[in-house]
Amino acid sequence: MERELLLLGLLRQQEMHGYQLHEFIERDLSVCINMKKPTAYYLLKKMSQDGWITEELAREGNRPTKKVYRLTAAGEAAFQRLLRENLSTYRLAEFSDEIGLAFLESLDAEEAVRLLSQRRKAVSEALASAMTAPQHQGSLQWIIERQIQRLKNELTWMDEIIARLEESGS
Amino acid sequence: MERELLLLGLLRQQEMHGYQLHEFIERDLSVCINMKKPTAYYLLKKMSQDGWITEELAREGNRPTKKVYRLTAAGEAAFQRLLRENLSTYRLAEFSDEIGLAFLESLDAEEAVRLLSQRRKAVSEALASAMTAPQHQGSLQWIIERQIQRLKNELTWMDEIIARLEESGS
């Protein structure tokens, strides 16, 4: 329900059409959120069928027709419910994406350092791009800040591991 | 391919049957890994069909027949490839599970603190259980250590946010 929460939260601040919503997410929130176009369109349709949002057709000049979405009372209620649910609960990540660490010892230290340095570079690039991401007002900025903190923590960890490997390899 | 890497890595250290593999993951790695039984069985069958592992039937006494899996040369090659791939690349998390933070300002500070404190408690329980998880030798322990570090970072962050809210609310 996290994606629904996001869409509702954004629509609550300002009515938007699907393309616009997706574009905003891509441009401004790509640092921490990745939602593909068909997913956005699908969820909007579903929430519209569920009565959480209304769909209003709009044309501007000769541009393609848009469907502008707006929260209903039921949508507002759903938002409030999902928000409380989301803030109060914690789910362990299902799968450690860095599972390779578990088998590091099957490589020689030199190669391990080389591979992890490559990964470290990717993390540091992600951090750099996160730090230049568009700023926002209010709490919307917090998820970006949090992502930056998380990436810094990732870098710290990688440096620690690389240092340990270099020590053991020398 | 992360799940395949895990299974290959474990089988590489010691031949096992499906039930045993799943049990090990549940018992010893549940802190950072969550893989359901049908998923394990499915992947083992698939990897066996792909020639990455061999399947050998075994009976002990009158117990149900087991299928003991063992890496083939192709499996070893796949392991080496997947390991390098995994260690050298980084993927941004697809979706911030704490998206609710973005809409914190739509709640009054008092309720926000109450909800986040609930979440904080869940995180701290996860940390406690991670710290009492079975210890392992070698690099297998690293993913557990990393998870502990990550949970500590999560707690730090939550404390910071809660503090900010209490400050602004008073």
Added chain:
DNA sequence: GGGCGCATGTAATGAGTTACATGATTGA
């Protein structure tokens, strides 16, 4: 004799992605 542990699976479902499809306007 009844429930739990061992051991294996299948079938249906869900959530999201990729690839495909359409069509108009705008700017180089």
Added chain:
DNA sequence: TCAATCATGTAACTCATTACATGCGCCC
């Protein structure tokens, strides 16, 4: 005129989960 942007979708597929199904042995 050709590509990019605006705007909406459908269809097929992937990956993993939940729910369901089976059956023997062991212990109370």
